[in-house]
Amino acid sequence: MRPTEFDYFAPGTLDEAIGLLKKYNGEAKVLAGGQSLLPLLKSRVTSIPYLVDIANIESLTYITRNDKALLVGSTTKVSALENYNNFGKNFEIIKEATASIADPLIRNMGTVGGNIAHGDPGNDLPAVLMALDGSVTVTGPGGQRHISARELYLDSYTTSIKDNEIITEVQFPFWGTHSSGTYIKFKKPAGDFSIAAIAIQLKVNKDGICERFGAALASVGPTSIFLRKASEVMVGSKITPTAMKKAAETAVKEINPVADRNGTVDQKRELVRRMFIEGTRKSLRKL
Numbered sequence: 090m091r092p093t094e095f096d097y098f099a100p101g102t103l104d105e106a107i108g109l110l111k112k113y114n115g116e117a118k119v120l121a122g123g124q125s126l127l128p129l130l131k132s133r134v135t136s137i138p139y140l141v142d143i144a145n146i147e148s149l150t151y152i153t154r155n156d157k158a159l160l161v162g163s164t165t166k167v168s169a170l171e172n173y174n175n176f177g178k179n180f181e182i183i184k185e186a187t188a189s190i191a192d193p194l195i196r197n198m199g200t201v202g203g204n205i206a207h208g209d210p211g212n213d214l215p216a217v218l219m220a221l222d223g224s225v226t227v228t229g230p231g232g233q234r235h236i237s238a239r240e241l242y243l244d245s246y247t248t249s250i251k252d253n254e255i256i257t258e259v260q261f262p263f264w265g266t267h268s269s270g271t272y273i274k275f276k277k278p279a280g281d282f283s284i285a286a287i288a289i290q291l292k293v294n295k296d297g298i299c300e301r302f303g304a305a306l307a308s309v310g311p312t313s314i315f316l317r318k319a320s321e322v323m324v325g326s327k328i329t330p331t332a333m334k335k336a337a338e339t340a341v342k343e344i345n346p347v348a349d350r351n352g353t354v355d356q357k358r359e360l361v362r363r364m365f366i367e368g369t370r371k372s373l374r375k376l
């Protein structure tokens with residue numbers, strides 16, 4: 090099917106793009122890699138009168154770092170992040186998650202900002218950003234503001250980003266020494282979205298006590314889910330099998346999966362329980 094008619098703009102600067110979003114006041118949408126938006130337009134699930142393509146805004150494509158975080162411009166392709174070779178062990182969570190997204194063609198088109206902005210609970214980068222306690226910078230007519238990933242998702246495909254705002258940067262914080270993480274994705278054929286996926290990042294002190302822990306899920310509810318209570322359970326003690334089991338039980342109580350063609354509620358809870366323990370073990374092995 091063809092999309093319904095729309096006016097297409099390809100501004101060269103951020104100011105121009107924001108000006109267009111402001112002008113069309115809720116009727117315009119940002120287009121980045123088009124890997125999620127174009128299929129929705131073509132199948133007429135949605136129609137949008139004005140598209141503002143941000144792909145030509147060169148200032149939005151970069152990967153750099155400061156002393157606190159890896160800073161990724163929003164139109165950076167998922168494949169560029171996947172192939173970034175300056176991660177270190179601390180960030181295997183990003184490497185593993187990006188490599189698991191769809192297939193190389195989609196990763197070469199889809200952007201980091203688009204993956205996070207779309208609000209699809211099956212997308213992988215939101216869970217990573219939540220586990221790491223990362224954030225995004227959004228820019229709109231009123232200037233810039235920062236939103237924690239853990240506060241970003243309100244409902245399926247609904248975020249706290251306003252219609253006239255653009256994600257300009259994504260911040261993946263460093264967790265420092267003695268930290269590691271992993272991304273485990275349970276899926277059907279290669280290239281498919283997950284049935285469930287978990288992002289885990291942890292940090293221990295020199296005595297093996299867990300100092301920080303972040304776990305988040307994809308595909309298990311209407312939004313990406315930060316496992317706040319389970320993450321809190323892990324902090325302050327040694328990561329023993331008993332502690333992992335206790336935290337995994339907490340994780341299972343924190344979620345509200347629904348039955349669908351991928352499994353029953355009980356199967357999904359069991360999957361999360363096992364993935365939580367496996368992800369924690371895998372992260373520990375990497376320390």
Ligand SMILES: Cc1cc2nc3c(=O)[nH]c(=O)nc-3n(C[C@H](O)[C@H](O)[C@H](O)COP(=O)(O)OP(=O)(O)OC[C@H]3O[C@@H](n4cnc5c(N)ncnc54)[C@H](O)[C@@H]3O)c2cc1C
Nearest residue numbers: 121122123124125126191199200202203204206212213256
């Ligand atoms: C067959 C297939 C399989 C896929 N499998 C996976 C998978 O396994 N895991 C996964 O994570 N993803 C998967 N995807 C989604 C893919 O990763 C998309 O690239 C990504 O979700 C959207 O990025 P995009 O740049 O293409 O955004 P677009 O499609 O251009 O935009 C998506 C939405 O985000 C908004 N948006 C985009 N950029 C910004 C911005 N900077 N600021 C504000 N709003 C913005 C748009 O307005 C739109 O609403 C799959 C896609 C396909 C087609």
